[in-house]
Amino acid sequence: MGPEAAGDRDLARRVAAGDRAALRDLYDRHADLLFAFISARMGGAREEVEEVWQETWLAALRAIGSYEGRSRFSTWLAAIARNKIADRIRRRERDADPFSVVPPEALAAVADGRPLPEEVAACDATRAHVIETLAALPEDYRAALVARYADGRGVEDVAAILGRTYKATESLLARAREAFRAAFVKGEGDRDGRA
């Protein structure tokens, strides 16, 4: 288990013991990606995404004592979110599938560098898989990729945020891209294999 996962486990244990500072730390670590994950899985109005996001956090807080650190905290959180999304979709009887499959074009584009149609990048299943892939990466890789590509920052800015030199940041980004590609393609392949 990596230091990040061990850190999450320690934070979760402290939250279960009533430590409010640990709650803030854990929340800061996972709030944005969880929101993006729910938004990708649900689509729909932002207000509804926000409601499910809050319900997921509440459920996670109430069940935090049962988190034993066997999986990543983000994976555990995503499992709760999936249930909440399924509940919500069932309630509104909308024909949406929270467990839909990533289009093959997206996998091929990431693996081979083919151009990616915008509608494929924006489709809910692709977005959800991107978030799951990001969540599974080491924290420095994730931070670098999000700052560079989601926020659109220059390499200099990313270097300043991460407290690294320009060269080291370039190298980190290259490794992060490679790790992302591998995890993105492998993750979906694993899912296909399980189905």
Add this chain to the structure above:
Amino acid sequence: MGEPERDREETLASLIRAAAGPGARPDAEARERTLRMLDAEMRASRVPREFPDGILAAFVAFIAALAVWVGLRIGGGSALRPDPSLWMPACVVAANFFFLPVAILVIVLRRRHV
């Protein structure tokens, strides 16, 4: 960076932008509001603190000593007389033994459901 690598980077960038860009994040107000809600929930649920070990040990020692004392008194024949100084501590000891399995059950259930 060569052309193919640039294309691959652009593909990856568009994926990450679409999934985790600013539009897919909570705004600052929602973020703060949700954290406040969680904080309130945590305070309301008042996560039970662990019982201090020292007090627990003292309590167990007291009950054990009481049981020994009651045993000695009964052994000495005091139980034959209606003596409140004997049967009241005897009731305390008996109640503790009676609730022992109940307490174990409660502890096990709580551990499973927390």
